Amino acid sequence: MKKSAFKIAAVYFLFGILWIFFSDKTLSLFMHTTDAYAFAQTVKGWVYVFITAALVYSMVSVHLGSIEKAEKELRENYRKLQEYDKMKTNFIAIISHEMRTPIAIIKGYSSFLKKKNSENLTQEQKEFVDAINENTERLRLIVHDLSDMEKIRAGVIQIDKVRLNVADFINSRIEEFKYNAGQNGVSFEPSAEGEDLSANADPDRLSQALLNIMSNAVKFSEPGSVVRTHVAKFKGNDNIIPAEIRDSLDAAKEYILVSVTDRGEGIPEKERKKVFEEFYQSESHLTRKHQGAGVGLFIAAKIMEFHGGKIWAESGDGGTGAKISFVIPAGD
Ligand SMILES: Nc1ncnc2c1ncn2[C@@H]1O[C@H](COP(=O)(O)OP(=O)(O)OP(=O)(O)O)[C@@H](O)[C@H]1O
Ligand SMILES: [Mg+2]
Known part of the structure; x- marks a missing residue:
């Protein structure tokens, strides 16, 4: 591109020299009659038009050529990216599928050891079995999330909505969740309940989204910290909802927020x-290991999307x- 620009500039420069050389004064030296002078002027005019047209043509074609080349490269890169994305999706699908059976077997045997055989184990062995149990459960949840994520991406996730009171539902989930949260010394402040806080939602998916949000709250908080939940009903145009979210809601509809x-x-x-993007983790958190x-918030965001929230x-x-x-449409 730079080479072509240099060539065009060089031609233009030569042309400029010739133009000055054949100035009116020079022409009048060679053309002694008025007719000859007029003819030379016409030829000079045509040369001017021809050379400028040739310059414009070469400039535009160089420019278009480079755009075409860039477009071709972009298309090729996009095709490669799509291929890699497909490979990644297949890889995750295969790995998550293949890992399920070994995880289930490890979990089955370690649970068996814990429940049925614990009196024969030393204290140290019991701790080992607990560690195996806890970590296998973590692995199971990761594999579960990964395979869910691929289902979500493929758009094959099923949402079975039922009418439920969101505040009651969330408070009951908190009760279940407290067991794990308690281990980290984090406590939960449930939401005030209300008659009219109902929505049509898939309880399993809502629970999954909530679990992902709450487990983050616990994970990124110090022991002794409090996590507060709040459930309320608002119109889609209420100022309590940030402007950029409000824009995508129906102003006339009611939503459960x-x-x-x-305090983490x-x-x-x-x-x-x-x-909320897949695999995104804050760099500061990554370094703190x-x-x-x-994938937790990515799944939660998709679940909300599937609920119109x-x-x-x-x-x-x-x-x-x-x-x-998050907001989801309130039940009528
Ligand atoms: N309550 C929170 N406080 C501080 N940072 C958070 C909180 N929730 C999410 N994050 C940040 O957002 C990132 C993405 O969260 P997400 O739940 O999707 O992933 P994760 O918790 O790292 O992994 P996973 O949920 O798959 O086990 C987190 O890694 C963290 O950096
Ligand atoms: Mg998470």
């Missing part, structure tokens, strides 16, 4: 959208910690 607020590390402002595959992240109360909120 759920927020989970923690918080999510830096520039990452608050990215955390928190566990996770980076939205999810977003803000800073927690008083600017500390994180607040993850």
Whole structure:
């Protein structure tokens, strides 16, 4: 491209020299009659038109050629990316499928050892079995999330909605979840319940989204910290919902808003959208080696999408910690 530009500039430069050389004064030296002078002027005019047209043509064709080349490269790169994406999807599908059986076997035997054979185990052996159990469960959840993620991407996830009171539902999930959260010394403040806080939702999927949000709140909080949940009903155009989320909601409809607020590390402002992308983990968290595959919030966001809802992240109360909120349409 640079070489062609140099050539065009060189031609233009030569042309400029010739143009000056054949100035009116020079022409009048050679053309002694008026007719000859007029003829020379006409020829000069045609040469001007011809050379400028040739220059414009070569400039445009060089430019178009480079655009075509860039377009071809882009198309090729896009095709390669699609291929890699397909390979990644197949790889995840195969790995998650292949890992299920060994995980189930390890979990089955370690649970058996724990339940049926614990009196024959020494204290140290019991601790080993507990560690095997806990870590296999973690692995099972990761594999489960990964295979769910691929189902979501392929659009084959099924949503079976039933009418449920979201506040009651969430509070009952918190009770179940407390067992694990308690281990980290984090406590939960449930939401106030209300008669009219119902929505049509898939209980399993809602529970999965909530679990992903709550497990993050626990994971990124210090022991002794409190995680607060809040459920309320709002119109789609209510100011309580951030403007960019409100824009995609139906202003006339009512929505159930759920927020989970923690007092942990918080999510830096520039990452608050990215955390809902697949495999995204905050760099600061990566260096601090928190566990996770980076798919929890991606799945939660897709679950909300399938419910006609939205999810977003803000800073927690008083600017500390994180607040993850979602809205789903309220039941009629
Ligand atoms: N409550 C929170 N406080 C601080 N950071 C958070 C919070 N929730 C999410 N994040 C950030 O968003 C990232 C993405 O969260 P996500 O749940 O998708 O993945 P993960 O927790 O790292 O892994 P996984 O959920 O798959 O086990 C996290 O790694 C973390 O950096
Ligand atoms: Mg998570």
